[in-house]
Amino acid sequence: MTADLLLLLSQYGVYLIIAATFLSCFAIPMPSSLAMLSGGAFAAAGDLSLWAVALGAFSGAVAGDQAGYWIGRKGGAGFWQQLRARPKAGRLLQRAEASLHRHGLLSVYLSTWLFSPLGPYVNFIAGATRLxxxxFTLADTLGEATWVGVYVGLGFAFATQIDAISGLLGNAVGALTAGLVTVLLGRVLWRSLRKPENDG
Amino acid sequence: MKALWRRRPVILTAFLLSLALMLFFGIRALVSTIYWNDPARANQPVADWMTPRYVVMAYGIPREALGDLLELDPSALKRQSLAEIAVQTGRTPQQLIAEIEDLIAEQRQERPQP
Known part of the structure; x- marks a missing residue:
């Protein structure tokens, strides 16, 4: 898959990077990290402009996040209320919502790059719960700037080791995200153990 | 554990699943670090997605030598994959890659790297 993406990149250049980062904001499986790393590598070789790669990736990602937020805000509120009204899952979602609003800036910021697989859901929920x-936009643009800076920068610096970097980052982000989810679910389980009477 | 399973089956399952995923990705990250730290793998093979400028950068060969081989003006290299260039010059990508690998080996002999 790496080779196919790189072939497309030599053909479509920055447009491919914009499309990849934009679509990845809708939870569509997109090799956006690989696209940014490869864009950085092509920039190092002199085949693309570093600024065009960074700006393209950034604008694609921010536009995608905004779309996710507004889809949630315009179309997701009813859906979210329905989910919240369910007896067991509802309480969990209410807690998630409260936590998102309490740590809004940080949650959105980290979901754009460190826990990037969660990004699309955070955007949607942020919109649906009217964060x-x-x-939202402030934290999101800061986060996407970090994401783009890290990935395009690493691609530029390690231009001849794209495969290695891409595999390492993909697995590290996967482990971190799964770790976060594990901790959050663990907290819920811990609480329901301590307060059994609340758990009808 | 049993009480949890009775009370919160879905969340407990999700918890165990995400724990397993965390270990899976963590181990893969570790393995890939060890794998790529092997100096024998520092040199990636020439591939058909590479552009002429990428080849020049990655293998430290002179632009002119590569330009001659690819029948391209070395001062006007474009963002074009080797796969595309192979078609233009009437070769298969495998042929072209083999020729570039020969060129790299030649250049390394002429100017051995420290």
Missing amino acids: DWLR
């Missing part, structure tokens, strides 16, 4: 748009 303040300005705060």
